[in-house]
Amino acid sequence: MVAATMMMSMLGSRAAVLLNRSAIAMTQIHRRHLSSLTTEASGIQRVCVVGAGTLGAQVAVQTALRGFEVSVLDVSQESLDRCQQAHRAIAKQYVTRDASQASQARGWRGLSSPGVPAAKVASDALDRLSYTTSFEEALRACDLVSENVPEVPDIKAATYASLHEHAPKGTIFTTNSSTLLPSQFAKDTGRPHQFCALHFANGIWDANIGEVMPHPGTSEETVRTVLRFAKEIGMVPFHVRKEQNGYLINTLLVPWLNAALTLAQRGVSVPADVDRAWLISTGGCNAPSGSVLGPFQTMDIIGLTTVAHVMDYWGDQLGDAQMIANGKFVRDRYLEKGKLGITNGNPREDAAEGFYSYPNPPFLRDNFLD
Amino acid sequence: MVAATMMMSMLGSRAAVLLNRSAIAMTQIHRRHLSSLTTEASGIQRVCVVGAGTLGAQVAVQTALRGFEVSVLDVSQESLDRCQQAHRAIAKQYVTRDASQASQARGWRGLSSPGVPAAKVASDALDRLSYTTSFEEALRACDLVSENVPEVPDIKAATYASLHEHAPKGTIFTTNSSTLLPSQFAKDTGRPHQFCALHFANGIWDANIGEVMPHPGTSEETVRTVLRFAKEIGMVPFHVRKEQNGYLINTLLVPWLNAALTLAQRGVSVPADVDRAWLISTGGCNAPSGSVLGPFQTMDIIGLTTVAHVMDYWGDQLGDAQMIANGKFVRDRYLEKGKLGITNGNPREDAAEGFYSYPNPPFLRDNFLD
Structure with missing residues (x-):
C-alpha cells in the first residue's frame, strides 16, 4: 500500500541548478559515504528488478540513482516501454526537485551537489538502467533481485522458479509483496536462506522506508546484506524481526x-x-x-x-x-x-x-x- | 484519554505583552463575535463543573476564560483547593503563551488583543470561578453542568441523582466520561432529553475538540445548544451522531x-x-x-x-x-x-x-x- 505523503510531497516545483564538475568521482565519494554509515558495504553491485509496474519502476530508478547497475525484467515489452517512459519522467522530477532542499525527497538527498549537477546524476542513472524480457540477460552477474510481480501466488511461484533457473547461485532474492509472506515462496526460490522481503512504500524516495522481513529460513547474513543494501539505495532500513502480514507501516x-x-x-x-x-x-x-x-x-x-x-x-x-x-x-x-x-x-x-x-x-x- | 500534542505544544515560553485598554468591553465584543460564528447563541451563561480533577479543572478554567460564570463542585475541599491552585497556574500559562501567536493554544486564540491585555483576561477569568462543596450553591441559576467525576458507574449515578435534585428544571447536563455511555445514566439525570456527552481531550485548549454525543433520548434542541456552547468556549464542536464507545478520537x-x-x-x-x-x-x-x-x-x-x-x-x-x-x-x-x-x-x-x-x-x- 502507498504511503500518505507521496502526493503532498511532490507539489513543489523549482528550476534545477546545473553546475559543471565531474559527477563520476563525486558519485563514488557519495557511495563510500553511504557505505560508511553502515558497518560494512553490502557488496551488491548489479540488481535485477522483476516486474515493471508502478512499484517495480520506482525501485529500479531509485536503485540506479544510487549508483547501481539495474536490469528491469518483465514478460511484456509494452510494460518495459512504459517503465522506461516513467523513468525519464522521474529523472526529470529528480532534477526539478533537486533545486530546492525543501522539496527534495528524503531518499534523494545528497545525490547531487555543486560538484555533481542534478542533470548529470539523472542522466547517469538512466544510463545504468536496461530493459529486457530475457531472464538470462537480466540475471547475468546479478547480485540481488527485487521481485515486484502481481500479487498472485501462482505468478509469484512461477517467477521464482524461472529466476532460480537463470540467476547465479549466490544471488539474493527479495520480494516487495505487500500481502503475501516470503515463507509462501521460500521453496520456489530454490534458495530459501538467500530470500527475504524488502518492502517499499509507494513514492519510495519520499516515504523512504525499506522494511526487511525474513521468513524462518532466511540466513542472518542475508538479512544483514539486504539491510545494508536498503541503506545504500537511500532507504531507512527497518528490520521486521518476525514474519507477519503488514510489515510495520501497514500494521499501523x-x-x-x-x-x-x-x-x-x-x-x-x-x-x-x-x-x-x-x-x-x-x-x-x-x-x-x-x-x-x-x-x-x-x-x-x-x-x-x-x-x-x-x-x-x-x-x-x-x-x-x-x-x-x-x-x-x-x-x-x-x-x-x-x-x-x-x-x-x-x-x-x-x-x-x-x-x-x-x-x-x-x-x-x-x-x-x- | 489525552491528546498527543498537549505536552509538545506547551514547550514554548515567552514574556507576555501587557497593554492597558478596557478589557470588559472587548470581552463582550469577543463573545458576540464567537456567537455570530454559530447560527445562534447557546443562551448558556452560568456553568457548573462537577468533579475538580485534572479534566474538570481544565473545563472550568477554559469556560471561565471564555467569559462564563463557573462554579466548581466537588465533595472534597482538598480537591477544590488543588483545583484553584491549578487554575492560577493555567492562568499564568495563558499569559505566558499569549505573548506569542505561534505558541498560543488554539482554544485561547483571540481572547486578548491590544485592547484586552492577557493579564486582565486571566484575572477576569479567575474572578468568574467559584469553588464549593454545596450542590445547592453550585447549581443556583445554573444553565449547564459538565460532569467530570470518576469513571465509576455508582459514583456517576449518585452524582446525577443529586444534581437533578438541586438543579433548576431547565439545566442541561453533559458528561465528560471517556469510557461510559450517556445512556447508562440518562434515567439518573431525571431529564434524559436534556442530557448528552460533551467530551474533551486532555489539554483542552490545545486539542480543542468538543465531541457532542447524544444518547437515543437526547432532544435535538439539547444537541444544538451543546454544540453552540462548545464553540462559545473555544472548542471546535463535533457532532457524534450515534452513541458509541470512543467518540471520534479514541475510536481512531x-x-x-x-x-x-x-x-x-x-x-x-x-x-x-x-x-x-x-x-x-x-x-x-x-x-x-x-x-x-x-x-x-x-x-x-x-x-x-x-x-x-x-x-x-x-x-x-x-x-x-x-x-x-x-x-x-x-x-x-x-x-x-x-x-x-x-x-x-x-x-x-x-x-x-x-x-x-x-x-x-x-x-x-x-x-x-x-
Whole structure:
C-alpha cells in the first residue's frame, strides 16, 4: 500500500541548478559515504528488478540513482516501454526537485551537489538502467533481485522458479509483496536462506522506508546484506524481526484507516469531521509545535498507566486477547519498572522513563529519521 | 484519554505583552463575535463543573476564560483547593503563551488583543470561578453542568441523582466520561432529553475538540445548544451522531496504539523503529511538505480502489465483518459513482472525486480546522 505523503510531497516545483564538475568521482565519494554509515558495504553491485509496474519502476530508478547497475525484467515489452517512459519522467522530477532542499525527497538527498549537477546524476542513472524480457540477460552477474510481480501466488511461484533457473547461485532474492509472506515462496526460490522481503512504500524516495522481513529460513547474513543494501539505495532500513502480514507501516495504517471508515460506514460521523478531529488533537497542520508524533511517543505523553488501563478496558469490551496481552506487556515491562512515561513533564527536561528515556530522547535528535 | 500534542505544544515560553485598554468591553465584543460564528447563541451563561480533577479543572478554567460564570463542585475541599491552585497556574500559562501567536493554544486564540491585555483576561477569568462543596450553591441559576467525576458507574449515578435534585428544571447536563455511555445514566439525570456527552481531550485548549454525543433520548434542541456552547468556549464542536464507545478520537487512536503495542509485544519491532517508520512514511517532522494527513485524506491519496481491496483482504484474513462492510461501503458509495480518490493527481489541480471533491478540497482552506 502507498504511503500518505507521496502526493503532498511532490507539489513543489523549482528550476534545477546545473553546475559543471565531474559527477563520476563525486558519485563514488557519495557511495563510500553511504557505505560508511553502515558497518560494512553490502557488496551488491548489479540488481535485477522483476516486474515493471508502478512499484517495480520506482525501485529500479531509485536503485540506479544510487549508483547501481539495474536490469528491469518483465514478460511484456509494452510494460518495459512504459517503465522506461516513467523513468525519464522521474529523472526529470529528480532534477526539478533537486533545486530546492525543501522539496527534495528524503531518499534523494545528497545525490547531487555543486560538484555533481542534478542533470548529470539523472542522466547517469538512466544510463545504468536496461530493459529486457530475457531472464538470462537480466540475471547475468546479478547480485540481488527485487521481485515486484502481481500479487498472485501462482505468478509469484512461477517467477521464482524461472529466476532460480537463470540467476547465479549466490544471488539474493527479495520480494516487495505487500500481502503475501516470503515463507509462501521460500521453496520456489530454490534458495530459501538467500530470500527475504524488502518492502517499499509507494513514492519510495519520499516515504523512504525499506522494511526487511525474513521468513524462518532466511540466513542472518542475508538479512544483514539486504539491510545494508536498503541503506545504500537511500532507504531507512527497518528490520521486521518476525514474519507477519503488514510489515510495520501497514500494521499501523490498516487499523487506523479501518476505524475511520467504520465511523463513516455506521453514520457516526463524516469524513471531513473525522480528519479535522484527528488533525486538531494530534498535532496537525495548525498545531503550535508543528510536531507530529509516532504511536510510542504519543503513549509516553498519554502516560503508560492510562495506556495499560485503556488496553485492559477495550480488550475486555471487545473480547480482544491481543489487546489484553498488550495491557499486560505495558504493566510488566514498563509500569512495574517505574517507567510511567512523561505525563507531567517535558521531554526536553524531565528525567523520566517510558518507551523512551528522558531527557533528550532520541526523537529530539536531528538524525532520528535518517 | 489525552491528546498527543498537549505536552509538545506547551514547550514554548515567552514574556507576555501587557497593554492597558478596557478589557470588559472587548470581552463582550469577543463573545458576540464567537456567537455570530454559530447560527445562534447557546443562551448558556452560568456553568457548573462537577468533579475538580485534572479534566474538570481544565473545563472550568477554559469556560471561565471564555467569559462564563463557573462554579466548581466537588465533595472534597482538598480537591477544590488543588483545583484553584491549578487554575492560577493555567492562568499564568495563558499569559505566558499569549505573548506569542505561534505558541498560543488554539482554544485561547483571540481572547486578548491590544485592547484586552492577557493579564486582565486571566484575572477576569479567575474572578468568574467559584469553588464549593454545596450542590445547592453550585447549581443556583445554573444553565449547564459538565460532569467530570470518576469513571465509576455508582459514583456517576449518585452524582446525577443529586444534581437533578438541586438543579433548576431547565439545566442541561453533559458528561465528560471517556469510557461510559450517556445512556447508562440518562434515567439518573431525571431529564434524559436534556442530557448528552460533551467530551474533551486532555489539554483542552490545545486539542480543542468538543465531541457532542447524544444518547437515543437526547432532544435535538439539547444537541444544538451543546454544540453552540462548545464553540462559545473555544472548542471546535463535533457532532457524534450515534452513541458509541470512543467518540471520534479514541475510536481512531486506540486501534492505532494497539497495533503499535502489538508489534512490540510480539517482538516484531521496537518502539523507536515503529515511530520512525510511521513518521517517515506519513509526513512526519522531516516531510518535504510539512503536511500531516487525516485518515480520509490519506485514503484519497492511496486511491479508493486500493482501500477497498485492502479492507476486503484484511477483513477476509482476520475474519472481521466490519472490515468487510467497510470495503463494501467504499465500493457502493464511492467507486461505483466513479469516486476513485486522487491516485494520479494533485489535490490542488485535479478535478477528481473521492471522500473529498477536488480541486481545492476544504482541507486546503485556512479555516479547515476552525
